[in-house]
Amino acid sequence: MPPINETMGQYSELFMLLAAGTYTVAFIAFAWDLAKSSKMLRAVDLKAAGLADAEATRVPVTVGAGATSGAVDRADSDVAGPVGRAERPSSSVSRSAAGTTGIGQTADGAMRYAGERRVPARVAVALTVLGAAIHAAGVITRAIGSGRVPWGNMYEFLTTGAFVAVAVFLLVLIRRDLRFLGTFVIGLAIIMLVAASVAFWTPVGHLVPALQSYWLIIHVSIAVLSSALFTLTFAMSALQLVQSHRQKTIASGGGDKLGFMRLVPSALSLENLSYRINAIAFVGWTFTLMFGAIWAEKAWGRFWGWDTKEVWTFVIWVVYAGYLHARATRGWTGTRAAWLSIVGYLCVVFNFTIVNQFFNGLHSYSGL
Secondary structure, three states, X not given: OOOHHHHHHHHHHHHHHHHHHHHHHHHHHHHHHHHHHHHHHHHHHHHHHHHHHHHHOOOOOOOOOOOOHHHHHHHHHHHHHHHHOOOOOOHHHHHHHHHHHOOOOXXXXXXXXXXXXXXXXXXXXXXXXXXXXXXHHHHHHHHHHHXXXXXXXXXXXXXXXXXXXXXXXXXXXXXXXXXXXXXXXXXXXXXXXXXXXXXXXXXXXOOOHXXXXXXXXXXXXXXXXXXXXXXXXXXXXXXXHHHHHHHHHHHOOOOOOOHHHHHOOOHHHHHHHHHHHHHHHHHHHHHHHHHHHHHHHHHHOOOOOOOHHHHHXXXXXXXXXXXXXXXXXXXXXXXXXXXXXXXXXXXXXXHHHHHHHHOOOXXXXXXX
């Protein structure tokens, strides 16, 4: 009979596999919601355009031969009225279009929930909740099998980080309608789980002496939570760039080739929310850096040693500090702010993959 730690490790791997499968179905449902809602909105636009054209081309009764000049003037004004309203449809048409084009869209820039029922989105969220519950079981069984917190190597950090990212996404969904982010967040979670299982799999085992400290719980838990928030802002910044390009294309008279982006708030709304979340994550990353220095002093007798991991943790802090400062005081808004946010997240990814795996140092705990 295998020992309990090996059995729990096998259960954990099974739960991770089931969670990845559930997330995959949720990913498909989120993508289906975008595609279906985009098609529906396009049909609504065509219908509203047809109503507007019908209203604009309505011709008044022809004026008789004996009409006075005043009557002719009034007739001319009647003809000019509907034609002039072709660019601005009548109030009835506007109300009709406004009442229908809101279907499937986020309520406003505040990303509040609208009153419509989007079945694919609801199914996708339900599947995400189920996947997160299975994922949590995988993380817990891994912790029971190892007899410690499950983030002592790259495999455990990726699996736990993916769970925290999904959990944060679900928590934010309670207050904000961020279902448009589902495809991107769940897609990243699937990539993290696949990478953990294929490239970074590590059997259940004990920690190296330097990690056997309560500072592991404090330092790494804050780092995982901050990274999860950075994951959300990365997805928002990427969508902001796409939405900004789409808005400029439409404003210049080009066609709307990205209809699904109508479900996404404006680029400005995405930027504002991303900035707020990045500010919270930056505070968490500051504590990550501080607590890491305190832990280093207790483990190795110095607060800072220019270890590769320490340097890149500081680089990430500098990039996000520059992002917050540039946007708040230097007016770096729009695409420049989005690119800075994306660069910061790429530094996070580099720090937890390339640095952990290929750079030797005191923080080489990948487990590989």
